[in-house]
Amino acid sequence: MAGTSLFVLLDDIASILDDVATMTKVATKKTAGVLGDDLALNAQQVSGVEADRELPVVWAVAKGSMVNKAILVPAALAISAFIPWLIVPLLMLGGAFLCFEGVEKLAHKYLHGKEDAEHRRKVVEAMTNPEADLVVLEKDKIRGAIRTDFILSAEIIVIALGVVSGMDFTTQVAVLISIAVMITTGVYGLVAAIVKLDDAGLYLRRQANAIARGTGATLLWLAPWLMRALSVLGTLAMFLVGGGILSHGLPPVHHLIASLTVDMEGVAGALVPSLLDGVFGLIAGAAVLLLVSLVKRLLPAKAQAAH
Template sequence: MPSGLIALLDDVAGIAKLAASSLDDVAGAAGRAGSKAAGVVIDDAAVTPNYVMGLSPQRELPIIWKIAKGSLRNKLLFLLPAALLLSAFAPWLLPPLLMLGGAFLCFEAVEKILEAIKGGHDEAAEAAATLSSAELEKQKVSGAIRTDFILSGEIMAIALGTVTDKPIWEQAVVLVVVALLITAGVYGLVGFIVKMDDIGLHLAEKPATRTLGRIMVQAMPILMSVLSVVGTAAMLWVGGGLIVHGLHEFHWDLIPGAIHHVAEGAAHAVPAIGGLLDWLVNATGAAIVGLVVGGVVVAMLHLLPIKKH
């Protein structure tokens, strides 16, 4: 009996070591996946604050919480099962789906650019003016969650790409960890951004932090304007990047190859900042592709005969 108990304890110890090793593998994979998705995370954080502009300050954090819950629902209920099914049964289907998502982001970015060019005649703002506060809030949350779905899809796809050689259970755990951490990080940062002026006002009331508080309050309008531009540029960059990557996956390498060639040449020309130049050229090339694709989609939608009531 004692020898049997010792053998059982040895087995338990072995299982515990195996579990610890597996957890280390999951943590490492989640860390790699999160770092590779950092660019899309920044885009998500830049785009989202625009959806609470023009709404009551008292509703800003509740709205961000609604969007965060929608984002988590996107990731865990829809994108996670879809990613695992695609990984197991139809990995070839992932690139075209991501390209469609990229085209949608490019379309939204070009629409925003056209609205800015039109200036005073903003149809979206005019339509919003006819809505009640509850209807406007619902519209903003719905739009933010739709955009988040595309960005979350890219995040989950990047994360999945780092663990395709792992067992299916480990892929699932890594994707859950990435979804939770990135959602918390993005919407925590967004919450800070949109409440920065309130934090600044609070700090300005205290002599020790008055200067810092005033700087935060004065910087808020500038930051929101910059985020609006960055958010639009981010949609072009991410959307165009999805399309360029998809073209490469299908071995249509004329455009991806040209961008890569220019980026490589720029990096070799100035080795001291080669990594930065390589990223900058790739991002710019992707944004140009995004601008063209978004322009084509917008033109097609405006030229197609659509019934007007």
């Protein structure tokens, strides 16, 4: 009997682990919309930091990211256990935010051009001024990156929670912890590699070996293009994932997309629904951006009227 019980227990554990592995893969795919943007944003946060301080800064932000997820994962599990009806609204809110963030990125140059120019000017001044406190600049960058990570991590955890909301509590815990650990280590490991790509290129470029010099030149050419590609793919994935979340949460939109693609097969049948989700995400993001812009304009007007 004891041996039978042990085999039953092992079978249950194997079944749980199989569920965890499957759901973790699904949740990871669902959160892909945030990951490309997460990589690009965190790599950009290190710009302006001295070369020998880049990895310590990345490590400091990675530790902050783990603290963020140590807060967010229990909060998500508590929501799932005590107020599960809140998961869908949070998921829709996360999808809307993804779409808004994507449109905001596309319009960033026109909306925040002056602020970006002022920020770059301050960074250049701090880097060229021998009396500037670079420690303060570095700490400011770390705090800013951790704040950004908190928002992106919240999106990831909410999306992952939506994927596993129908599973038992043990599976939910295992999947969310797996997602949190894998994404943090994966994202910041890649960020560290990206920010050091140009250093590796410079090192190889100075070698006597012609192959090493050619490889170094290729890495130096590749680094900025890699950053741009991550940013573009991250933005595209925001619309695809965010639009998909919103369309599935809004039955009329979901049924419309399904009716438009019902006769499609093969590659078209697989791609067109996702592209339509992306178009809907773009429209939804533009609507949210317009709403946010109107609220920002009205609030100062109301404040002035009150005085």
